Amino acid sequence: MRGVVMHAPGDIRVEKREDPRIQLPTDAIIRLSASCICGSDLWPYRGVEAVKGPSPMGHEYVGVVQEVGSEVKNIKPGQFVIGSFFASDNTCVICRAGYQSSCIHRELVGGLGAQAEYLRVPLADGTLVTTPDTPSDDLIPSFLAASDVLGTGWFGAVAAEVGPGKTVAVVGDGAVGLLAVLAAKQLGAERIIAMSRHEPRQKLAAHYGATHIVTERGDEGVARIKELTDGLGAHSVIEAVGTQESMMQSIRSTRPGGHVGYVGVAHDVRLPGEELFFSHVHLHGGPAPVRRFLPELIALIWNRQIDPGKVFDLTLPLDQAAEGYQAMDERRAIKVLLNP
Amino acid sequence: MRGVVMHAPGDIRVEKREDPRIQLPTDAIIRLSASCICGSDLWPYRGVEAVKGPSPMGHEYVGVVQEVGSEVKNIKPGQFVIGSFFASDNTCVICRAGYQSSCIHRELVGGLGAQAEYLRVPLADGTLVTTPDTPSDDLIPSFLAASDVLGTGWFGAVAAEVGPGKTVAVVGDGAVGLLAVLAAKQLGAERIIAMSRHEPRQKLAAHYGATHIVTERGDEGVARIKELTDGLGAHSVIEAVGTQESMMQSIRSTRPGGHVGYVGVAHDVRLPGEELFFSHVHLHGGPAPVRRFLPELIALIWNRQIDPGKVFDLTLPLDQAAEGYQAMDERRAIKVLLNP
Numbered sequence: 220m221r222g223v224v225m226h227a228p229g230d231i232r233v234e235k236r237e238d239p240r241i242q243l244p245t246d247a248i249i250r251l252s253a254s255c256i257c258g259s260d261l262w263p264y265r266g267v268e269a270v271k272g273p274s275p276m277g278h279e280y281v282g283v284v285q286e287v288g289s290e291v292k293n294i295k296p297g298q299f300v301i302g303s304f305f306a307s308d309n310t311c312v313i314c315r316a317g318y319q320s321s322c323i324h325r326e327l328v329g330g331l332g333a334q335a336e337y338l339r340v341p342l343a344d345g346t347l348v349t350t351p352d353t354p355s356d357d358l359i360p361s362f363l364a365a366s367d368v369l370g371t372g373w374f375g376a377v378a379a380e381v382g383p384g385k386t387v388a389v390v391g392d393g394a395v396g397l398l399a400v401l402a403a404k405q406l407g408a409e410r411i412i413a414m415s416r417h418e419p420r421q422k423l424a425a426h427y428g429a430t431h432i433v434t435e436r437g438d439e440g441v442a443r444i445k446e447l448t449d450g451l452g453a454h455s456v457i458e459a460v461g462t463q464e465s466m467m468q469s470i471r472s473t474r475p476g477g478h479v480g481y482v483g484v485a486h487d488v489r490l491p492g493e494e495l496f497f498s499h500v501h502l503h504g505g506p507a508p509v510r511r512f513l514p515e516l517i518a519l520i521w522n523r524q525i526d527p528g529k530v531f532d533l534t535l536p537l538d539q540a541a542e543g544y545q546a547m548d549e550r551r552a553i554k555v556l557l558n559p
Numbered sequence: 560m561r562g563v564v565m566h567a568p569g570d571i572r573v574e575k576r577e578d579p580r581i582q583l584p585t586d587a588i589i590r591l592s593a594s595c596i597c598g599s600d601l602w603p604y605r606g607v608e609a610v611k612g613p614s615p616m617g618h619e620y621v622g623v624v625q626e627v628g629s630e631v632k633n634i635k636p637g638q639f640v641i642g643s644f645f646a647s648d649n650t651c652v653i654c655r656a657g658y659q660s661s662c663i664h665r666e667l668v669g670g671l672g673a674q675a676e677y678l679r680v681p682l683a684d685g686t687l688v689t690t691p692d693t694p695s696d697d698l699i700p701s702f703l704a705a706s707d708v709l710g711t712g713w714f715g716a717v718a719a720e721v722g723p724g725k726t727v728a729v730v731g732d733g734a735v736g737l738l739a740v741l742a743a744k745q746l747g748a749e750r751i752i753a754m755s756r757h758e759p760r761q762k763l764a765a766h767y768g769a770t771h772i773v774t775e776r777g778d779e780g781v782a783r784i785k786e787l788t789d790g791l792g793a794h795s796v797i798e799a800v801g802t803q804e805s806m807m808q809s810i811r812s813t814r815p816g817g818h819v820g821y822v823g824v825a826h827d828v829r830l831p832g833e834e835l836f837f838s839h840v841h842l843h844g845g846p847a848p849v850r851r852f853l854p855e856l857i858a859l860i861w862n863r864q865i866d867p868g869k870v871f872d873l874t875l876p877l878d879q880a881a882e883g884y885q886a887m888d889e890r891r892a893i894k895v896l897l898n899p
Contacts, residue, residue, distance in 0.1 A: 312791065313815050321815030321839045323791075451652065451663075466832060475653050475661030475845075481836070488832020492806060492825030495842075499661045502835075502842040505815075 222335030223276045228266035231541040239339035244290035247343035249282035275332025278304035279366040300347040303509035309345030319510035348513040360528025369527040370509030372398030378480030378503040379455035383407035391459030392420040394530040394554040399457040404428030444472040475499035531556040562675030563616045568606035571881040579679035584630035587683035589622035615672025618644035619706040640687040643849035649685030659850035688853040700868025705856045709867040710849030712738030718820030718843040719795035723747035731799030732760040734870040734894040739797040744768030784812040815839035871896040
């Protein structure tokens with residue numbers, strides 16, 4: 220089959236890879252209906268994370284089950300399924316507490332390479348969730364968004380304790396940040412402040428429910444949030460970048476007793492203990508347990524109550540993946556969908 | 560009046576200070592029934608925090624109201640009252656959310672010097688809480704503990720989401736840590752692991768409800784907590800020290816999805832973002848909003864359901880405060896009560 224392989228920072232190739240096969244009786248093989256490029260794929264692309272030899276890329280996936288291992292009970296060939304970036308058994312005590320991305324048997328799907336034609340999914344019964352029926356083509360981008368960026372933005376909102384009557388700020392205007400706006404709206408936030416200086420992203424944020432746009436960043440961004448909240452800060456801030464600046468901006472934009480939900484994969488972040496201590500904020504986040512939210516997200520998409528697929532503003536055939544990476548790196552595209 | 564003044568690290572003197580007077584119509588003056596030395600007083604005593612000239616010491620206090628300002632409505636002369644280290648109006652939106660120690664009008668009582676005969680308490684209506692009647696002398700140490708160390712340990716337990724069925728670990732065996740054990744017991748924890756290598760403190764921890772004692776620290780301490788929790792870590796960890804080591808020990812001892820409540824005043828702490836991200840813990844803490852808990856704590860003490868005053872294992876007259884500091888610094892005493 221064909222699949223995307225990163226050979227070095229900036230060096231993306233679509234090449235022949237071995238067809239995945241059932242390796243364990245809990246595996247499933249799916250034929251991918253669509254895959255996509257993630258903001259987190261840009262970290263190694265930009266050389267911020269090391270690339271250790273040729274690496275199959277991609278960890279967001281939807282598709283049709285081709286084959287299942289002998290112990291797979293819930294998932295059947297022919298079903299349309301969605302999974303997320305960590306395979307999980309969904310039965311251990313950590314999964315049952317809602318933290319499937321820290322499942323004691325978790326496996327990173329990233330290394331398996333979902334930017335391809337086929338994918339082996341470990342722990343299929345725990346990891347994959349079916350749609351009510353095979354979806355029409357126009358719903359596929361939204362289901363693909365549920366695989367990571369929607370689930371991650373949603374977790375950010377849940378971790379930030381978004382709810383009715385609250386003022387929510389979202390730091391980061393990538394796909395995760397934009398879908399955190401959507402999540403905040405769904406979870407009943409009263410005011411949603413999107414922090415973005417890019418017009419197409421501002422528009423999408425407004426479409427998803429942002430009531431205010433703040434273009435300033437850093438200390439000035441914090442000052443604007445304070446101005447909008449009687450000098451106190453937001454009740455809930457969702458961090459969707461992963462840098463020192465964005466973390467500090469998030470903590471400083473939150474009122475005492477408020478909540479920061481952080482889902483940007485942290486890079487070179489060192490949180491100053493004294494400031495955190497006196498900030499009085501709650502801090503929670505990490506790799507989103509997307510699996511926890513998938514049943515609810517699938518229902519919302521199936522019933523066309525939300526349209527997270529709009530974050531895909533560029534669709535390319537798999538063979539043009541390199542152009543997709545470049546477009547995202549240069550911020551010409553919010554998120555790129557790849558058709559196998 | 561006489562009061563404790565720190566002139567430099569290690570230099571504690573009891574000297575004549577000016578009698579406090581009503582300065583604002585919201586002030587009250589109280590005659591102190593008892594005061595005490597706090598673990599946090601040891602930071603400047605040891606030179607870890609700078610001492611900027613002669614500083615009146617002490618921020619824990621119980622006593623009898625002598626005089627109130629013209630706008631004070633709830634508190635009357637003759638009443639026995641307890642306050643905490645931040646004066647707060649108890650009416651602003653932050654106070655009403657339960658974060659009185661971040662009150663928008665807060666004032667630090669520390670600078671006013673409660674290790675003395677009299678104390679001016681700002682925002683008396685918001686800050687002070689009365690007991691049902693004048694307590695008998697034997698209850699005074701417990702009420703004094705409620706002023707800070709009990710309220711702080713309690714907040715640590717609440718911030719760590721301690722509750723029925725949970726396994727709780729407490730890092731730090733000072734008065735706050737020991738009273739966090741008491742709080743965890745009251746809040747219904749199933750197992751309470753006290754981390755201590757000092758026998759008298761271990762005994763008091765057991766008296767307060769610790770079901771397990773772990774003497775190891777750092778990585779070995781984490782390993783012991785994991786052994787006791789099926790390799791997962793505790794549900795709730797209360798951090799009551801404030802160093803890099805104790806914070807990391809706490810985070811690493813907590814299971815994914817679990818809660819760290821940190822109440823040790825942070826000193827030179829830098830939390831690594833990547834590790835925090837993948838730990839999946841909830842982090843909350845800061846200066847305890849003791850005022851939130853005072854009504855409940857006063858009732859528990861008045862009804863003799865808890866005995867937090869046992870943390871005072873050395874009682875001295877105010878004039879011997881220097882000996883009290885030395886005893887705490889050398890860990891010969893857990894906590895020192897000063898009789899004016």
